[in-house]
Amino acid sequence: MEYHYKTSCLDLRQTLESGQCFRWRRQEDGSYIGISGCHILKIAQTDDGAILTVRDKTEADYWLGYFDSATDYEAVIKQFSPDRTLSEAAAENRGIRILRQEPFETLISFIISQNNNIPRITGIISRLCESFGDRISDEYGGMYSFPDAKRLAALTPDDLAPLRAGFRVRYILDAAYKVADGTVDLGSIRAMSYDDGKAYLKTITGVGDKVADCVLLFAYHKTEAFPSDVWIKRIVAEYYSDGLPECMGDYKGIAQQYLFEYFRKRTPVK
DNA sequence: GCTCAGGCAGGCT
């Protein structure tokens, strides 16, 4: 079925190519095909929203949650209006959504992201899923699930060598072990405060401030999280050296995403 | 050869 999602604040390219997710493929016609958990979606941009191609209404509901349809982005952008830089960044990138992704997949993805670039991150994750995930559908040329913690915990560094993930392999395995044996219960983080969730995630080797913030923001939708990468550090140093503006409130993570896109676009590729 | 890419651990002060 096709589900027509009407909204004024969703731009697929801005959202799906913003570096918060790694499992979407842009098609020649401009639509995107992606997977999350065992859910598969084809989605196409329209003037007044997007059209979701899904099996049934239950699937459509899953994806509306994934695309954060419950958050009023218009209101958030209005809240940012006192800060000139931020409101310019938001106006230009008003179609960005903060996705609600599967926690384990998000955790492993951002462990892989450290000291790495987006094409390589995407490649490593593709190989991980094709090697150790399940082929859950033959449509769109074959779709593979993200392997769960138990599956990954059964592997050795040699098994993961073909991924070419380098020194991150031992971090991937440490995360898989801790989640598989219950040392880390990802489900419990949802109810935790931002600070507690961050400290809890950092008990995993290879998870520092940046990775923890990405997981808290892009999986658990804790919008107080403000992932501070090399780009954001430059922006903060130049524009917010006296501290982040009051109007960001509890939406620092959304602000971060607008600022990141705004300045990345303006930085020429060498 | 070199540097850099959306960091982190481990060791040092």
Place this chain on the structure above:
DNA sequence: AGCCTGCCTGAG
């Protein structure tokens, strides 16, 4: 608590 340094890998 804050600074340094090395790190797999592949592209430019």
